Amino acid sequence: MAFTVSLPFDSRLAADDLTGSRAHVRGLARAGILTEDECASVLSALDAVEVELLNETFVFVSSDEDIHTAVERRVTEIAGPAGAKLHTGRSRNDQVATDLRLFTKREIGVVIDKTLAMQRVLLDRAQEVGEAAVPGYTHLQRAQPVLLAHHLLAHGWALSRDIDRLIDARRRLDVSPLGAGALAGSSLPLDPAATAEDLGFADVFANSLDAVSDRDFVAESLFDLALLGVHLSRLAEEIILWSTDEFGFLGLADAYSTGSSMLPQKKNPDIAELTRGKTGRLIGNLTGLLATLKALPLAYNRDLQEDKEPLFDSLDTVVLALGAMTGLLASSTFRLDVMAEAANAATAAATDLAEWLVSNGTPFRDAHAIVGALVRKSLDEGIALRELVASSPELGPDAVFLVDPGIAVTRRTTPGGGGPEPVAAQLKAFATRIAADEARN
Ligand code: ARG
Numbered sequence: 183m184a185f186t187v188s189l190p191f192d193s194r195l196a197a198d199d200l201t202g203s204r205a206h207v208r209g210l211a212r213a214g215i216l217t218e219d220e221c222a223s224v225l226s227a228l229d230a231v232e233v234e235l236l237n238e239t240f241v242f243v244s245s246d247e248d249i250h251t252a253v254e255r256r257v258t259e260i261a262g263p264a265g266a267k268l269h270t271g272r273s274r275n276d277q278v279a280t281d282l283r284l285f286t287k288r289e290i291g292v293v294i295d296k297t298l299a300m301q302r303v304l305l306d307r308a309q310e311v312g313e314a315a316v317p318g319y320t321h322l323q324r325a326q327p328v329l330l331a332h333h334l335l336a337h338g339w340a341l342s343r344d345i346d347r348l349i350d351a352r353r354r355l356d357v358s359p360l361g362a363g364a365l366a367g368s369s370l371p372l373d374p375a376a377t378a379e380d381l382g383f384a385d386v387f388a389n390s391l392d393a394v395s396d397r398d399f400v401a402e403s404l405f406d407l408a409l410l411g412v413h414l415s416r417l418a419e420e421i422i423l424w425s426t427d428e429f430g431f432l433g434l435a436d437a438y439s440t441g442s443s444m445l446p447q448k449k450n451p452d453i454a455e456l457t458r459g460k461t462g463r464l465i466g467n468l469t470g471l472l473a474t475l476k477a478l479p480l481a482y483n484r485d486l487q488e489d490k491e492p493l494f495d496s497l498d499t500v501v502l503a504l505g506a507m508t509g510l511l512a513s514s515t516f517r518l519d520v521m522a523e524a525a526n527a528a529t530a531a532a533t534d535l536a537e538w539l540v541s542n543g544t545p546f547r548d549a550h551a552i553v554g555a556l557v558r559k560s561l562d563e564g565i566a567l568r569e570l571v572a573s574s575p576e577l578g579p580d581a582v583f584l585v586d587p588g589i590a591v592t593r594r595t596t597p598g599g600g601g602p603e604p605v606a607a608q609l610k611a612f613a614t615r616i617a618a619d620e621a622r623n
Contacts, residue, residue, distance in 0.1 A: 188248045188487050194494060196235050196249050198284040199277070200228050202360060203253065205380040206272055209361075213371045215271070220264035227261035228253075248487075250274045250281075271372050273364035275394040275482040280360040282489065284381065286403055289497050290352045294623045296504040297341050297348075297410065301616050303512045304338040308609060313602050314518045315525035315591040316431065326533055327525035327591040328600030330516065335605075335612055337417045342612075344410040345619050351406055355399035358383035362393035365481040391481040400489045401475065404468040407496040411457075411464035414503055418454035421510065425451050430520045435513035438506075453510045457503045464499060467492035526587040528567040532557055534584045534593045539576060552576050 204225060211221035231253055234240035246252035251274070258265035308331035318328040358381055361367070361374025367390045378386035387393035424432035434449055442448035474488045532553050539549035556574060560567040568585045571577045583589060594601035598608065 183244075183247070186247065186484075188490070189242065189246055189252060191491055191494060192249045192278075192487075193252075194249075195278075195281040195285055195490075196253070197232075198281040198288075199249050199253055200232050201284055201381065202277060202280040203228055203257075203268060205377050206277075206360060207268060208380060209372060209377045210267065210270055212373065212376065213271075215370060216264070216267055220267060223261045223264045224257060224268055227257040227265055230260050231256050248274070248278075250277050271363060271368040271370045272360070273362075273394070273482075275364050276359050276362040276390075278486075279362075279394055279396070280358060280381070282493075283355050283357070283359065283383075283399060286355055286399060286493065287352055290348050290403065291623055293407070293410070293497065293500055293504070294345050294348055294619070296501055296508070297345055298616060298620055298623070300504055300508040300511070301338050301341050301612075303508050304334050304341075305609070305612055305616065307511065307516075308334040308338075308612075311516055311518065313591075314516070314521060315588065316521040317524045317527075317530060318600060324524065324527065324530060326594070326600070327530050328594070329591060329602060329605045330518070330521060331609065332600040332605050335608055337413065338612055340413040340416075341410070342615055342619065344406065344413060345623075347406045347409070348403075349619075349622060351399065351402040353384075354402070356384040357393075358386050359393035359396075362387055362390035365394055366390050395478065395481040395483075395486070397471070397475060397486060397489050400493050401468070401471055404464075404471055404492060404496050407500045408461070408464040408468045410500055411461040411496075411503065414500075414507055415458045415461040417511075418451075418457040418507065421454040421514070422451045422458070425449075425454075425514075431517055431524075433515035433517060434510070435515070438510045438513050453506045457507055460499050460503060464496050467496045522587070525591060528585040529557055529560075531567075531585045531590040534590050535571065535577060535581060537593070538581050538584055544576065 207216065207221055207224045207228070210216040211218065216224065231240065234256070240252075240256065242252055243255070246255065254265075254268055257268055261268075311330045311334075314330045315327045316330045316333055317324040318326050318333070358374065358378030360377045360381065361372050375386045421432060421434075423429055425434050434451055436449070438453055439449040440452040442450060471489060471492050474485050478485055535556075536546065536549040536553045539552060540546050544552070552574070556567060556570045556577075559565065560570055568582055571585060572579050572582050574581075584593075592601050595603050597604050599605075
């Protein structure tokens with residue numbers, strides 16, 4: 183029993199179990215299997231169980247293997263012989279699949295809400311920092327300056343795709359398995375489509391074997407949560423880097439950082455580190471479930487009980503991480519002066535110098551070589567790049583403005599690019615996208 187019991191974790195499905203049972207009881211009444219009186223008495227017993235569960239006065243007994251058996255036992259104690267009809271035409275196999283779909287459908291909405299809240303903070307902060315620039319990186323080497331807003335929104339768009347995936351997963355899971363019975367349906371005149379409608383499902387199962395053995399929706403949800411976690415982890419990694427003395431781009435608020443038990447000066451980015459670290463669990467939950475599913479013959483097998491703990495854990499982990507990371511982002515200080523200094527390094531304008539030559543007719547490969555040679559000379563001989571640009575036969579005084587502080591970032595004008603013009607348009611598009619996602623959640 184200690185090995186097989188699932189009550190300690192599946193009691194979390196209690197509310198959905200009651201919802202599923204109510205719909206089933208109404209279906210039994212419609213089929214004439216329960217009289218109206220019996221139906222009323224079972225429904226009121228289910229209400230009484232709900233009150234006991236809410237008030238935590240529900241007494242579990244040692245033979246309660248899972249939440250389904252516990253509720254049915256108690257309903258029968260309260261309603262007597264009518265209660266003993268509750269499980270007619272139903273199995274825990276279609277019951278647990280129904281409960282878990284109802285649960286997941288709702289919880290996905292919670293994750294989306296939290297994700298939207300984080301996107302709102304990214305948008306607010308992007309608007310607040312205006313045209314502040316930051317180095318853009320490739321290979322973690324400074325590449326070209328971009329607006330800080332552009333960098334922040336890059337994380338925001340990744341979260342939009344997460345929301346899209348979650349909504350898509352929720353649409354696909356919106357199918358009722360209730361009425362599949364243990365595996366094959368029933369000899370009783372049940373109407374699964376009517377119960378599906380009663381439960382607010384968009385559709386009903388087409389194949390009873392599939393209905394009780396399908397956990398695609400759990401695997402998909404775990405993937406979506408794992409990838410959302412990976413996105414949070416990448417943002418977390420940048421917060422960790424940016425808050426180092428070496429970068430110095432970002433200051434952590436006291437409330438969102440942690441001291442060291444030994445080193446008095448420390449302000450540690452534990453929230454970001456735990457977000458990064460817990461992403462390992464999210465990935466593990468997905469791979470664990472896929473391994474559980476991979477060799478299962480049809481239809482229900484008890485292995486499927488292993489679907490719940492990873493799902494609960496991933497949901498809890500992501501919801502907590504989203505909340506903590508949202509607060510961390512909202513409360514951090516951007517050191518715009520430090521970012522500007524890094525973004526304004528003369529070498530950050532190298533591509534702009536080359537593109538200036540291109541717009542005057544030089545083939546890009548030649549332009550690349552000319553500017554590359556100037557940068558090398560500047561580094562080797564310790565001569566300021568701006569002087570070399572001024573005295574260059576190809577570039578000359580007309581091109582010097584390109585290495586002036588703050589100029590390079592303004593040169594990225596193409597749609598979706600990192601300069602002020604396209605970023606202004608992007609801020610609007612992102613705000614519109616958030617509002618649209620709020621509306622469809
Ligand atoms: N606790 C089980 C689970 O989570 C419920 C279904 C049990 N069904 C069965 N035939 N033993 O999957």
